[in-house]
Amino acid sequence: MGPISSRSWSGWTFSFLSLQLLASLNYCFCHTNKTHHQWLEAQATWYGPPTGAGTTGGACGYTDSVEKPPFHKLVAAGGDAFYKSGKGCGGCYKVKCKSHPDCSKRPVNIVITDHCPGTNQHFDLSGHAFGxxxxxxxxxxxxxxxxxxVKYRRHPCKFYGTPMxxxxxxxxNPYYLxxxxxxxxxxxxxxxxxxxxANSNEWVQMKPSWGALWQHSCSSPLCGPISFRITTDETKRVVTVNDVLPKDWKPGQDYRATHH
Structure with a gap:
């Protein structure tokens, strides 16, 4: 191998520094988010029954889960900045009010489960969450x-024993999941x-469907058990859930991760 020319050396140095810069940017992107620390301002309204969960439909697809633990009706329809075309579904926030004499000034933990279209920095809270x-x-x-x-900030989700x-x-069906x-x-x-x-060694990328739903179509039947690999949006944490859908998986059923 001959000597490295100054031109190729500078190109190598530039590439190396570029990789370092990209790694640095990626680290900042993954681990630094001001909304986790700073209280920001938004508008809040409420919808649905006064002590209810807003709606059991919703643009995220959670249906009647919003009324049950671990959501406990503490949910909201997010404006565009929070719903993020469905990518914001499941995001957790602390919200508090100080602008009214009946505000407790204590933060309430809420989850984005619906969309409030035509708004941006806005929470349309369930009646229960507003109260x-x-x-x-x-x-x-x-x-x-x-x-x-109201004041709000992003907050890590804790579901206290409820598995993914x-x-x-x-x-x-066997050809569409x-x-x-x-x-x-x-x-x-x-x-x-x-x-x-079960009949494959390869991970296959699913496509966003709507809300918090993901879809995959295939030309041969999907054989269980089926495993999933999840990448989270903020920190890019990768979670592998093995064999969560059993061999005899069925439409309309819930399957809970026992470990991951």
Missing amino acids: AMARPGKEDLLRSAGKLT TFHVDAGS EVLVEFVEGDGTICSVELRA
Whole structure:
């Protein structure tokens, strides 16, 4: 091998420095997010029954899960900045109000489960979540305000013993699989879902369907058990859930991760 010319050496140095810079940028992107630390301002309204979960439909696809643990009706329809075309589904926030005499000023933990279109920095809270910002006994008075300026910040999701859950959509079949991924601790939000069937050694990228649902079509039947590899949106944490869909998986069923 001959000597390295100054031209090729400088190119190598530039490439090396570029890689270092990209690694640095990636680290900052993955681990630094001001919304995790700073309280920012947004508008808040509420919808649905006064003590309810907003709606059991919703643009994320969680259906009646919003009424049950671990959501406990503490949910919101996010404006565009929070819903993020569905990528914000499952994101957790602390929200508090100080602008009304009936505000408790204590933060309430909420999860994005729906979309409030035509707004940006806006939380359309469930009636229950809006009332939870009130001083004890003042929930109805606070809800009567209708709209408030609130402070919020992103918060790591904790579901306290509820494992990550995969709901197989009712329209699924051996050649088409659509799953709703729920209760992702940490980020809550997902940027990638891959699957691996029992009859394959390869991970296959699923496509976003709508809300928090992901889909995959194939020309040969998907044989269980089926594993999933999840990449979270904020920190890019990779979680592998092996064999969560059994050999005899069925549409319309929930399957919970036992370990990952």
